[in-house]
Amino acid sequence: MSAGQSQDEFIARRRASWKELEQLLVLGKELHRSAPAEISRAASLYRSVCADLMRARAQFGPDVVRYLDGLAGRAHNLLYGTRAYRLAGLWELLVRDFPRTLRRRWQFFALANALFYLPFILGMLGALASVEFAETVLPSQTLARMESMYEQGFYAGRDVHEDSQMAGFYVLNNVGIAFRCFATGILFGLGSLFYSIYNGMVIGVVIGWVIRAGHGGNILTFVCGHGPFEQTAVVISAAAGLQMGWALVKTDGLTRMGSLRAQGKELGHLIVGAAAMLVIAAVIEGYWSPSAAPPELKWAASGVFILFVTAWLSLGGRRRRGARPVGARPEGAGASR
Amino acid sequence: MSSAVQVARGPALDTTAQVETPEHIRFDYPLAGPTRRALAYLIDLLIRGGVLLVVGVVVMLVDTATGLDGMSIGALFVFYFVLDWFYYVLFETIWSGRSPGKRALKLRVVGQDGHSLTVLDSVLRNLLRAADFLPFGYSVGLVVMARDPMFRRLGDMVAGTVVVVEDPGRISERLHLHPPPTPAELEAMPARPPVSRQELDAIELLLRRRGTLAPLRELELAELLAPLLAERMAVSYQDPVRFLGLIYARALGHETIAPVEQPHPTRPGGGRR
Known part of the structure; x- marks a missing residue:
């Protein structure tokens, strides 16, 4: 001074x-x-x-x-x-980065699948085999309501007004489940674990119960359309949650927070991809699944949807053979921002 | 790169985070604590509630008036869902890190590498609200925040973001003695007071804190240094604060410290936005 x-x-x-x-x-x-x-x-x-x-x-x-x-x-x-944000970026994320990340971290996807589908199968078989089992998982009023819901089938089609309401409601419900499956994974993966098993068990019991009541065709025809998108998205969210929880356990020499942070980009890819699948699922679930289309058509569509999801997740972001990797970032650059 | 923000180590007195820019400039951001962020959250909550209410009423009215008869309820559901999950993502993206509530409280979310947050970061930190919220009312988030030196909740940790306060602050006023030093007072001082640079710095700090210190505290602080200097210069004083002020004026070699010729070139509070 x-x-x-x-x-x-x-x-x-x-x-x-x-x-x-x-x-x-x-x-x-x-x-x-x-x-x-x-x-x-x-x-x-x-x-x-x-x-x-x-x-x-x-x-x-x-x-x-x-x-x-x-x-x-x-x-x-x-x-x-002011960073430029463009829709093309979102598109690239969805068709390229999202499937790539999912394939790179396939272990978590596989685990999340097991955590959903094993309880699902168990619940379905359990509900088919024993009334007591089903009533232990869900209250009998809920089961009765589910049963009456699928009694008639959808061949007559639902009211179009109702469709619009249902679509909105499904978006809320499913996205809520998926995001919770993801977010609670931060509790060392326990939240994702719990929600996956619980979700699989409940859905399995409901389907088993309705099949037992003799309306199996109705409910399966109903879910076959949006199922491929919706359940895959929920499973992917759970996989992202498990990945997040695992990062807290296996830190590879980083601090726990640093290890968590290093996953950030991959988690973002997964969760945005899952959200996009949920939006597609909601549209199908709100307007196509309850429509008056004949079951054969619905099953055919379901086949197309399954093929589409499989192709998206397994082929998206792969380099064409012999193609120059233009603009492709080197693999493993996930941690750089 | 994520190490660019760090909490100043040593005894953590200030809750600030340092951000280093690509130009290797470091600045200190004051970090936002739970209270301030909770207030911002409340504002955002009220805004969302209000918007939903207004849109809901309008949709209902249109619905009944046009005989759509419940057709738009689904749309309202979707709107609610988008508002619930993407309100923050939307605003944090278009206003680079500020929701309306944060804006009102001068808060901003920034990435830990000192850059503005990306869309993906925003998606992550806001989806993880579901975890921070558990089991109710952001309990987990609050506990995590309280244990973190940078006040991050879980969502911030995964997304690599911190919430900072953007306080415009103020340019300090010119130092001046009240009333201006009289020629007699200045005469009583040596023309070049025998004070070190450190002592002058200390005096300046004290003088600049006038008005924020209680008078007695000011006196107490001044009494720490004034007797030493008085003894060294073999002079006596009555008011230690004024005595130090005179030394400072004299030591700088110019008496502009008195605002006689230059009345208030800076206004207090002139630095506000």
Whole structure:
């Protein structure tokens, strides 16, 4: 302070620049929508403020440092904050990154499948074999309601008004289940474990029960359309949850948080992919599954859906033989951002 | 790269996170604590509730008026779902890290590498609200936050984000003595007071904190240094704070410390947004 400029002189000299930068910040406009001259002015002002900050930290009091910290921070967010987001990016994520990540971490997908389908089969066989078993899993009123729901079948088609309501309700319900399956995986995977088994068991018992009541054709024809998308999405969410939980257990020399963080990008791919599948499932479940289309057509469609999902997940993002990997990121670059 | 944000080590007095930019500039962000974030959450909750209410009423009215008869209820469900799961993702993406509630409380989500958060980060941190919320009212999130030096909830940890406070702060006012030093007072001081750089820095810090310190505290702090300097200069004083102020004015070699010729070039609070 005694050497060179005093803080007051420093402030007096630089103040105009700071004010100018503040003016640009107050506009709050996304920078990429500003005039080119304004952008380069903001960038140069930001750099000068950074230099001022370094100087202030070395020489001046905490008040001016705090002010410049805040100013530089806000300017930094303005300059570096606007990242282009485009729909093409989402498309690439869905057709390329999502299936690739799923295949790279296939162990979790396999485990999640087992955690859903084994209880599912167990529940279905159990409900077929014994009334007591079914009534231990679900209250008898619920079972009775399920039974009456599938009594008539959908050959007459449901009311179109009802369809719209149902579609909305299914979206809510299924996405809720899937996201919970994922999010609770952070409890060392236990949440995903629980929700998968529970979900599989309940669905298995319901289907077993309805088959037992003699309406098996109705319920299976109903679920065969959206099932391939919906259950796969829920299983993928659970797989992402298990991956997250496992990262807390096996840290590969990182801290637990660092290990968790390293999964972030892959988890994002999986969960966005699952969400997209759920949207497709909801549309099918709301409008196609309860429609008056004949069962043969529904089963044919189901075959197409299964083929589609299988192709998407197993082929998406594979390089064509002999094709140059244009724009392809090197494998294993998952941790870089 | 994720190591770019770190909490200042040593005795953690301040809750700040350091962000290092590609230019190797480091700045300190004040981290947002649970209270502030809870308030922002409440605002967002109210906004979502309000929007849902308004849209719901409008949909119902349109529905009955046009005889759609329940047709749009499904659409309302979908709208509710989108609002519930993607409200934050939407705003954090288009406003680079700020929801309306965060904006109101001057909060911003930033990535740990000092860059703005990406869409994927936003999706992750907001989906994981479902885990932070458990078993009710963000209990898990609160406990995790309380144990984390950067106040991150689970969603922040997985997405690699922190919530920071963007306080515009203020440019400090020019130092001045009240009332201005009289020629007699300045005469009583040596033209070049025998004080070290460190001592001058200490005096300046004290003078700049005037107005934020209670008078007695100010006196107490001044009394730590004033007697030593008085003894060294073989002078006496009455008011230790004023005595230190005079030394400071004299040591800088210019008496602009008195705002006689330059009345208030800076306004207090002039630095606000």
